[in-house]
Amino acid sequence: DIQMTQSPSSLSASVGDRVTITCRASQGINNYLAWYQQKPGKVPKVLIYAASTLQSGVPFRFSGSKSGTEFTLTISSLQPEDVATYYCQKYNSAPFTFGPGTKVEIK
């Protein structure tokens, strides 16, 4: 099975900072990669799918990109409400594995 890794596992940044989270697939998955945001006590929410398509209603400060088997979620200007854990998920073929997550905090 294809393995999904994320880095870093956690980060602390200031309000207004540019934040980048990376997800790597052990094999090619084309563009079948989604990013989720999970706030404490809530269910995950889709931010981006197809590697770079912003889900309806998601702020434009979130963006996604792909280079080979490496995928990046960028928050252009970190806001207090972005404190959450972010997960990637592959969905090209089963199993639709989630990454281990990146916890984002405010410095």
Add this chain to the structure above:
Amino acid sequence: EVQLVESGGGLVQPGGSLRLSCTASESTISSSSMNWVRQAPGKGPEWVSYIDRGSAAIYYADSVKGRFTISRDNARNSLFLQMNSLRVEDTAVYHCTSGIPAAPRLSDSWGQGTPVTVSS
């Protein structure tokens, strides 16, 4: 907004069985591909199983293959997960989820989940 509601969770001994159900406020389930996703306390989400609208494509995580069975009843707008030979490591909150037309395999809408505890 889609409302998904899970039921059927509870406390069960190792080796036991449970049947989870998921219903929706609208015809969401009958018109959507569906997933079961679980989340253990303090852990990230773990994809468990997927079924497409016509039950032609069914997939399972390796961790549950041979023990869990996903099914659906479109006439009743319902989704099910039969869980047999339960293990302590199956303890989690189980969510049914539905995708979006552009990405039906995703988990865009989530129910609040039903807790499953496997313990002696």
